[in-house]
Amino acid sequence: MECNGKVYLVGAGPGAADLLTLRAARLIASADIVLHDALVGADVLALAVRAEVVDVGKRCGLASTSQSFIGRRLVEAAHRHRTVVRLKGGDPMLFGRAQEEIDALIDAGIEFEIVPGVTAAFAAAAEIRSPLTVRGLGRSVTFLTARVAKGEGPSQWWRAAVAADTVAIYMAGRQLADLAEELIDAGIPAARPVALVSNASLSSVQWQRLTLGALLDPRMSGGEAPTLLLIGEALAWRNPANEGSKRVLISGAPEPVSGPQRRLVA
Ligand SMILES: C[S@@+](CC[C@H](N)C(=O)[O-])C[C@H]1O[C@@H](n2cnc3c(N)ncnc32)[C@H](O)[C@@H]1O
Structure with missing residues (x-):
């Protein structure tokens, strides 16, 4: 035809x-x-x-x-x-x-x-106003997923996470505790800053800054919403420009524990 x-x-x-x-x-x-x-x-x-x-x-x-x-x-x-x-x-x-x-x-x-289109990691970084690369803190970024296709065999996905300064983990929302455990076992410090961002770019956006170790809490979940996990020293809360987001992003949300965020804990 x-x-x-x-x-x-x-x-x-x-x-x-x-x-x-x-x-x-x-x-x-x-x-x-x-x-x-x-x-x-x-x-x-x-x-x-x-x-x-x-x-x-x-x-x-x-x-x-x-x-x-x-x-x-x-x-x-x-x-x-x-x-x-x-x-x-x-x-x-x-x-x-x-x-x-x-x-x-x-x-x-x-x-x-x-x-091409704007990938979720860039939208997530924009939401939380944290660059993925910061002079002296992060000069490499890895896009990663821990999910493996059927029949793909065992994956050592965490190797790429260990090698990069900043890691963007896609499809992370429903397996946070498992991911955190594997990354900590692989040698990433539990104190490494992370940010969880769901529904980036939408009015339903939610985000939270934590440490990798805090993700071991089994209550932590992005639920059904598309959720991205950003990991790296570049994500540390030290950018004064981020203060603006406190007003913009958390109206109506409970008072954050440390720094502006929208809570994702169930
Ligand atoms: C199958 S992957 C597709 C990724 C897509 N091709 C991209 O470049 O963003 C779907 C995953 O992308 C992430 N994602 C997509 N949209 C998102 C959003 N608005 N906010 C946060 N994460 C998102 C989530 O991790 C979700 O599980």
């Missing part, structure tokens, strides 16, 4: 629609069909004014559409439509299983293009 369609793997950013790139917004507005992840919000989807909008629900850990099914849907969509947008949370090239989709498109001979 002849195929005139082109597929765009588009980064939807961390949630706020106005953090989309201009290119992403234009493509969404002109798309014939948009296939999106579960984390892509209604404000972003509202830009798809003329498209058929399909939830292909990739949400880590929760029931999600199989990757091969998504690949087939993309190929099928490219045969039926001229502009196919595959909207993926954050940046499509980071923990987004983009390779499987790219493989499916290449195998089917379909033209495609990647449109």
Whole structure:
């Protein structure tokens, strides 16, 4: 069958629609069909004014559409439509299983293009007003997930965390105590500053500054919200500019124990 369609793997950013790139917004507005992840919000989807909008629900850990099914849907969509947008949370090239989709498109001979987006770690750093690199405290950043795919075998994921100055752990929300234990066992001091940030860039954002050791408390959880764990000396509470966030971010929240934060403890 002849195929005139082109597929765009588009980064939807961390949630706020106005953090989309201009290119992403234009493509969404002109798309014939948009296939999106579960984390892509209604404000972003509202830009798809003329498209058929399909939830292909990739949400880590929760029931999600199989990757091969998504690949087939993309190929099928490219045969039926001229502009196919595959909207993926954050940046499509980071923990987004983009390779499987790219493989499916290449195998089917379909033209495609990647449109980057703001990844969650950058949105989280912006929320808490802490740079991921700070002169003398952090000159390297690692993007990490401790989750392993079925059949991948044992992972020594913590090695990368030990080697980096600042670590951004994705898909961290529901396994904080286990992660902290493994990192401390691997040699990261329990006193290392961390920040937990859920729903970065959205009005429902929650965040909290702690130490790695404090995450051993089993009550600590990001719950079902997308949560990122930042670890590193660069996260230490020493930036006077952060004082402003106390007023902006914690209105209505209980008084913080140390420094401005939005509590995540159940
Ligand atoms: C499957 S990964 C996709 C990451 C995405 N490609 C990116 O670049 O941000 C999903 C994870 O990203 C993180 N995440 C996504 N959006 C977030 C947000 N708004 N706030 C905090 N963490 C977020 C969470 O750790 C979540 O479990």
